Amino acid sequence: MPDIKIQIKNLYKIFGANDKKMLPHIESGMGKTELLDRHAHVLALSDVNIDIPAKGIQVIMGLSGSGKSTLIRHINRLIEPTSGQMLVDGTDVLGMSDNELENFRRFKASMVFQNFALFPHKTILENGMYGLKVQGVKDEQAKPQAQKWLDRVGLSGFEDRYPAQLSGGMQQRVGLARALSTDADILLMDEAFSALDPLIRTDMQDVLLDLQKELHKTVVFITHDLDEALRIGDNIAILRDGEVVQQGNPQEIILNPADEYVSDFIQDINRPRVLQIGSIADPKNKSKGPSMDAETVVEDALQEVIATKAEGVKVTQNGKLIGAASLEQMIHAIARPTADKKGIESYR
Amino acid sequence: MSFFDRCVEYDKLSIWKFPALEKSCLRDVKKATDESFKSFSREYGELMETIFDPLLYFLIWFEKLLNNTPWPIIVLIVGGLAYLGSRSWKLSAGAMISFLLIGYLGMWKNTMSTVALISVATLLCIVLGIPLGVWMSRSERVQRIITPILDIMQTIPIFVYLLPVVMLLGIGKVPGLIAVCVYAMPPIIRLTNLGLRLVDKDILEAADSFGSNYRQRLFNVQFPLALPNIFAGVNQTIMMALAMVVIASMIGVKGLGMPVLQSIQNQYLALGLMNGLAIVALAIIFDRVSQQYGKRLQRHREGGHDA
Numbered sequence A: 001m002p003d004i005k006i007q008i009k010n011l012y013k014i015f016g017a018n019d020k021k022m023l024p025h026i027e028s029g030m031g032k033t034e035l036l037d038r039h040a041h042v043l044a045l046s047d048v049n050i051d052i053p054a055k056g057i058q059v060i061m062g063l064s065g066s067g068k069s070t071l072i073r074h075i076n077r078l079i080e081p082t083s084g085q086m087l088v089d090g091t092d093v094l095g096m097s098d099n100e101l102e103n104f105r106r107f108k109a110s111m112v113f114q115n116f117a118l119f120p121h122k123t124i125l126e127n128g129m130y131g132l133k134v135q136g137v138k139d140e141q142a143k144p145q146a147q148k149w150l151d152r153v154g155l156s157g158f159e160d161r162y163p164a165q166l167s168g169g170m171q172q173r174v175g176l177a178r179a180l181s182t183d184a185d186i187l188l189m190d191e192a193f194s195a196l197d198p199l200i201r202t203d204m205q206d207v208l209l210d211l212q213k214e215l216h217k218t219v220v221f222i223t224h225d226l227d228e229a230l231r232i233g234d235n236i237a238i239l240r241d242g243e244v245v246q247q248g249n250p251q252e253i254i255l256n257p258a259d260e261y262v263s264d265f266i267q268d269i270n271r272p273r274v275l276q277i278g279s280i281a282d283p284k285n286k287s288k289g290p291s292m293d294a295e296t297v298v299e300d301a302l303q304e305v306i307a308t309k310a311e312g313v314k315v316t317q318n319g320k321l322i323g324a325a326s327l328e329q330m331i332h333a334i335a336r337p338t339a340d341k342k343g344i345e346s347y348r
Numbered sequence B: 001m002s003f004f005d006r007c008v009e010y011d012k013l014s015i016w017k018f019p020a021l022e023k024s025c026l027r028d029v030k031k032a033t034d035e036s037f038k039s040f041s042r043e044y045g046e047l048m049e050t051i052f053d054p055l056l057y058f059l060i061w062f063e064k065l066l067n068n069t070p071w072p073i074i075v076l077i078v079g080g081l082a083y084l085g086s087r088s089w090k091l092s093a094g095a096m097i098s099f100l101l102i103g104y105l106g107m108w109k110n111t112m113s114t115v116a117l118i119s120v121a122t123l124l125c126i127v128l129g130i131p132l133g134v135w136m137s138r139s140e141r142v143q144r145i146i147t148p149i150l151d152i153m154q155t156i157p158i159f160v161y162l163l164p165v166v167m168l169l170g171i172g173k174v175p176g177l178i179a180v181c182v183y184a185m186p187p188i189i190r191l192t193n194l195g196l197r198l199v200d201k202d203i204l205e206a207a208d209s210f211g212s213n214y215r216q217r218l219f220n221v222q223f224p225l226a227l228p229n230i231f232a233g234v235n236q237t238i239m240m241a242l243a244m245v246v247i248a249s250m251i252g253v254k255g256l257g258m259p260v261l262q263s264i265q266n267q268y269l270a271l272g273l274m275n276g277l278a279i280v281a282l283a284i285i286f287d288r289v290s291q292q293y294g295k296r297l298q299r300h301r302e303g304g305h306d307a
């Protein structure tokens, strides 16, 4: 079990004047639409429980309005909860005093926003320095520190420009550098790349993955794009109408969608290119064939099996045999599952 | 017998004549009000005057300073300030020529008095108005309370509040200054409040997400972004202060308003026109320079690649 960095426990958020009074209705089973119709309150999060491991990228997915932004804003308490706990390193953020919260935001968690939210009246360098200035760091130290991160995200030479003079992709690099410069070990990213066009978006994902290899931050990454989630997520939690419908690693979710909502979500992905043989390897299976690493995607494995006319592949992890996957199992895995739980089980 | 029983003639109630208070009663009410205000002003008038003394000394000092500075230096300063504000040689030259003309036509001293009054009034409005606007922007309740007061300040006939001010403080510079400020302060308060409230919520959220406290957020983010609006408020305040110059002269404030007032009373057309035009010239100079300056404050909003 890896270290848990952020633990979200029984979190509820209801928007409206009397949110606390609405809680019993929800606990006794009233749904989002009914609450809105009968009491004019919006249920944004309902009994959310997520354990976010340290040093990994936790993706939170869901359709528009499912409560993603609301959830991530609870982590640094930009939004006050209706009830529940948000434990970060064991301390409840939701119980912090104003002063503690300020320090938490200054030193422990920084945020990147969908629409960049740069300070338009400050230069790129001043934007990068903002978090440090708030911490009380003097200019002489803040400048080189901010400069370092601007260089790191590829913005050398733009220090004296203003945000409006940069393209969207470059602006979000500034947003990233601004968040990184405080050295906070939690990075909150609310659809940080959603406003960028596809090529730039892939670029930015690479920048993030590159940085993450070196920095090992705990990243909470919101997206509604499954390809993005699969590309960067170590873990994925899927939200629907404020409830977590499924969480786990990407492979699990693809092989075992919990319900129709999730299977709709994953229906368009290129399964052979995403599924890894490690997740379908069976220790009891004795198929003969070439040995391949667990992280090999099914597409590559199939090609190899067909080329060598083997029964399947032997799957190794760190050079150790962990099982095998037969040709039939691989084909089953890449066929699209239905939401029917029993049907899904039989793919294995 | 209660007040109402005494003052309303119930037996004469009719729908054809409004049941107004009986004349003698009304007189009593008015008299009582007048008396109590008079005794208030007898009691506290002097105290009020001492409270406003620093303002008076400052105004007198500033007026003297302007009058004791050699005119070429004043003209150069005017040109310099106009250039600093607007970065336009044309405007700067226009301002200097206007001042030269004003002086040539014998209105130099009055102009200096008016400039002193307007400057001090504007300064006072800024010093009081901006904090009030900030306070208003922080709380819905304060906004609900202050807004109607500002409406009253701007719509109440000037003479109505001139009267108690004069009763309290007599005739002179300070009551004039107060009259000007009552009329000219609302725009700066309103636009400070508005400007601060209009700052993009997302940007404020970003500031919060880095753990800014209220002061850091206000001074680093909210204020600079609201500056164009706040500056529009300053501009309007100056304009309204200038509009009050003639009325202020009715309670003894020296300056360009005085001759205008005289010319109304004595039908001196040329005198009125000249001084009136001098006020207009001042207004145009202040307005253009401060507007250009306000525009320059928004430079960062421009996209493009000018660097």
Ligand SMILES: Nc1ncnc2c1ncn2[C@@H]1O[C@H](COP(=O)(O)OP(=O)(O)OP(=O)(O)O)[C@@H](O)[C@H]1O
Pocket: A015, A016, A042, A043, A044, A062, A063, A064, A065, A066, A067, A068, A069, A070, A071, A224
């Ligand atoms: N301040 C608010 N007042 C009332 N309702 C709100 C407020 N903010 C969000 N909501 C509601 O809460 C729900 C969740 O909103 P949220 O913004 O978290 O969704 P999201 O998953 O981030 O959506 P998107 O993908 O569009 O950003 C929605 O139904 C939304 O209408």
Ligand SMILES: [Mg+2]
Pocket: A068, A069, A070, A191
């Ligand atoms: Mg959102």
